[in-house]
Amino acid sequence: MSKDTLFDKVWDLHKVSSLPGGSDQIFIGLHLIHEVTSPQAFGALKDKNLTVKFPSRTVATVDHIVPTDNQSRPFKDNLAEQMIETLEKNCLQHKIKFFNIGSGSQGIVHVVAPELGLTQPGMTIACGDSHTSTHGAFGSIAFGIGTSQVRDVLATQTIAMNKLKVRQIWCENQLSNGVYAKDLVLHIINKLGVKAGVGFAYEFAGPAINGLSMEERMTICNMSIEGGARCGYINPDEKTFSYMKNKLCSPKNEHWEKALTWWKSLKSDEDSIYDDVIKIDASKIEPTVTWGITPGQSIGINQQIPFLDELSPNDKLVAEEAYEYMSFKPGQSIKDIPVEVCFIGSCTNGRISDLRVAAKVLKDKKVSKNVKAFVVPGSEKVANEAKQEGLDQIFKDSGFQWREPGCSMCLAMNSDKLIGNQISASSSNRNFKGRQGSPRGRTLLMSPAMVAAAAINGKVSDVREFIN
Amino acid sequence: MKSEFTPPIGKISQINGQCISLVGNDIDTDRIIPARFLKCVNFDSLGESVFEDDRKTLKGQHPFDLEENKNATILIVNSNFGCGSSREHAPQALMRWGIRAIIGESFADIFYSNCIAIGVPCFTLPKNSIQDMQNHSFNKCLFLEIDMNNSSAKSKELNFDLEIKESARKMFLSGEWDATSALLENEKLIENKFHDLPYLKFNNQF
Incomplete structure (x- = not known):
């Protein structure tokens, strides 16, 4: 304990x-x-x-x-x-x-x-x-x-x-x-x-x-x-x-x-006891994208969608369900998968620093003509701050629609929804079946910078190629 | 929809009924009740929309649409059932469809506490026992008698020792699963806490 x-x-x-x-x-x-x-x-x-x-x-x-x-x-x-x-x-x-x-x-x-x-x-x-x-x-x-x-x-x-x-x-x-x-x-x-x-x-x-x-x-x-x-x-x-x-x-x-x-005075003591401790090496992580129907089904941008035999027995059932729902094949690269909708927003990534990072990628670039892209600031304060910094203009110039604050297409309780089996690149938090408003809609979760990169290329891309 | 809905009330010590199996891990609350059905100010009509998108996809072959399951009251599921959103609409939709207890390999935390709060006990069993139950209920109707007193479930052919959090089991047996009255009893202690918490002394109040 x-x-x-x-x-x-x-x-x-x-x-x-x-x-x-x-x-x-x-x-x-x-x-x-x-x-x-x-x-x-x-x-x-x-x-x-x-x-x-x-x-x-x-x-x-x-x-x-x-x-x-x-x-x-x-x-x-x-x-x-x-x-x-x-x-x-x-x-x-x-x-x-x-x-x-x-x-x-x-x-x-x-x-x-x-x-x-x-x-x-x-x-x-x-x-x-x-x-x-x-x-x-x-x-x-x-x-x-x-x-x-x-x-x-x-x-x-x-x-x-x-x-x-x-x-x-x-x-x-x-x-x-x-x-x-x-x-x-x-x-x-x-x-x-x-x-x-x-x-x-x-x-x-x-x-x-x-x-x-x-x-x-x-x-x-x-x-x-x-x-x-x-x-x-x-x-x-x-x-x-x-x-x-x-x-x-x-x-x-x-x-x-x-x-x-x-x-x-409020912090865990140096000799505090945990029920469990896990170590992660942050320096080894690549830009990460989900390929399936749970937020756990993700891979690095340069990796391939896993085969069944690479997964633990408990993950196989939902992986099979994901291949079918997403129409993706094991072994397929996540990079270059075409996207049709790009969404920046949500309680995960709709804050001013998220908009700044995405705007930096989009500056002087254009959204692919095959993509519908929109940005929904997380709050009125975020929207106002972004406007003061001119971020709204960068988004609009690139071809993103600039919207009013709300949860929007993270869960699609308003009119912002995927249509049919569209694929979205989304800065939100859930890629569940039907989550973004269409019972067949497909969601690829990623960082706001990665959504911006996907919007420009019209396909899943490595944002490091834009910023390095 | 079935006969008129009556919510669970008071002590829950025995749940007898037919099982309905739903196979799959990580079935999230968006699937149990898609977000568009959350546009409501009461829970009354959620029962008919439970698993709406999954049911449409399976065109009448979803377990919740099969004629032989229409009177089922005990849902058998696999692991991490009810993950995702905190929407109480999900267990409300299941309950209003007719579900009175759920047996699964594991449940998401918020879903589990929502179920307790509305009087729908959730029990866990190891994977192989769940598979036994699911296989039986596919072959022919499986009727279970669940006894909260000793956390057991039995049918003519099968016996199971169910797991349930002891705090939840006690609340169902005493009828105090609707926590409000137990919480209200400590009104004085609550007021003391309100006056003692350090940060409530240095915060601006609306």
Whole structure:
């Protein structure tokens, strides 16, 4: 059993009681809500005649269903309009702060909370969304919950949960040029498998992690869940604190000093005990692309789609399913596979640094005429910052469509969808069957820089040929 | 759709019913209920859309469309079932189709806790036992009696010792799987925690 890790410390700090069944009652320091997984929870509160216990500890935004072309109200899609109206009504009724479209702070919930300074070290953070693990980049313990648990957090600010085990993923050396956080996390998921993290929190550590910016760290923690881990985190350091300074909701003045002192005390002890430790050599990783229907089915850009006999017995069944669904053959190179749609955005890779990297690749280049390419900033703040830097113009000049912030084609709950069996190069997080809106649509996950390279060439390409 | 839906309620100690097998590892929640069906403000109509895209692809041959499975209540699956999104819509859709318990090699964490929260127990068994169950249910209808008291499942010919998290087993037996009331009981402790947490003292409140 783990001992003296950051996870243990934050868990113990937030433990309210041991419940009769054996699970723990955990206080949730920050609760984030959005339009998709909250309406039924508010409905359940009403049915049970309950109120929101601490409205100041819940914050809302709207992201999954928002259109990215025309955001004027009412939305063209009646169901989407009904969902945003329900959220507006619930927030108003229960006095919950809501960052709506046009507020200047709306966006994907996992982009918005860090950029507002809501996400802080040492907190427990829950949200009805599996990518809540993102916030672990700040040394918080953050995890996705279902709607019944959203109801419980609203009603009690606590949830019932079994304590997770802790696996440290030690990343040695540094990523090489043209290789990004997305490549590292795809590589980790491939090496460990998509279910290795079940029952675990992942602590990402080591020189390669220390070398990452806060936004890159968010990309890593974001995809913990694709490796099966509900929660992933990184011990806070000077980069964390400097990112947080002067954010809208960060502690100010004398509070800042107190916060800083407390945050600095928060990290896994040098002699802490882990349930498991895994080592990864970051310097050996190439730009990485998925070829199948799970985020674990990835290879380096210069590798070939694996044959069945190269895979472990447990991976064969889903590999066969993937060959058929993707219409790819074992032994085929991933490089040069034609792509029809290129998508840059999502809570994994829709932040300003992601847009900067992609824009650098696209500058003075043109998107292939066979490709539909669009970029969806992660938030209104990201969009505004990009405009100030002229990134929007670089995207538009290259042939990318510049859209309004939201989740968009990561999960295709708005009108941004693949058609038929189109292949997308996508900076998002899931390549599941049908994920991007067409039951036959095919998704290749990769870094934003790699999506930009694929857009220019109209096929999967090695971004290092553009930047070296 | 089948007869009118009634949600599980109170103590769950015995689940008897016909099995339906779904073969495949890493079946994610996007497949269980595609995202377009999440555009709703209640769960009521999700049952009919469960596995919508997989069912369309198989043109009537998907297990959830086969006539002999229409009264099944126990779902038999393989490993990492329910991975991906946290959408409770996935277990809600299965439950509203008629599923009352799931037996599998392994489950994704969030899916598992969502199932507990809505009163659908998930049990695990080793791979070979799951394959035995799946083979039996393909050849002819497999009826199982699941007893939560000793975590066992039996049919005329087969006996299985099921695994379930002890905390979940106790909650089903006591009827406290709907955690809200147990959590509310500690109101005083919750308020103490709210006042004690260091960061709530130095944070701006809305």
